[in-house]
Amino acid sequence: MTKRLSVLAVSVAVAGGFLVTSVPAQAATAGHAVARATVTCNESQMRQQIANLKRKAAQLKQLGETAAAGKALSDAAAIQHRLDQCIASERDGSKPFPG
CATH class of the missing domain: 1.10.287 (Helix Hairpins)
Incomplete structure (x- = not known):
């Protein structure tokens, strides 16, 4: 039981680390493209x-x-x-x- 919990915890930590490092980079590029497109007066x-x-x-x-x-x-x-x-x-x- 403890072995399964520790494996699960490590898996969650690895997946969370991947999400934390990849999502902000994608969001920054998408936000920059949107900001450039909406400059109309x-x-x-x-x-x-x-x-x-x-x-x-x-x-x-x-x-x-x-x-x-x-x-x-x-x-x-x-x-x-x-x-x-x-x-x-x-x-x-x-x-x-x-x-």
């Missing part, structure tokens, strides 16, 4: 969202809703930041050796 839609948020902020400011206007402006700034990042990544991604 719709610039015109993002610009439209920014314009709409700025228009909304101006209307809210006229109505005296300064907190809501500030939130709309910060949302517009966040979208602008993402748009700038997309443009930079597309510009740098087209170079063979970015840097």
Whole structure:
């Protein structure tokens, strides 16, 4: 009985060691390929969202809703930041050796 348990424990340890060493390498390559494939930006839609948020902020400011206007402006700034990042990544991604 103890002999079977020790053989089973060694087998589990060997199989676990194999899984621990092989799975992270495969997951890293798959994650890298997915990350490269999903870098797409719709610039015109993002610009439209920014314009709409700025228009909304101006209307809210006229109505005296300064907190809501500030939130709309910060949302517009966040979208602008993402748009700038997309443009930079597309510009740098087209170079063979970015840097």
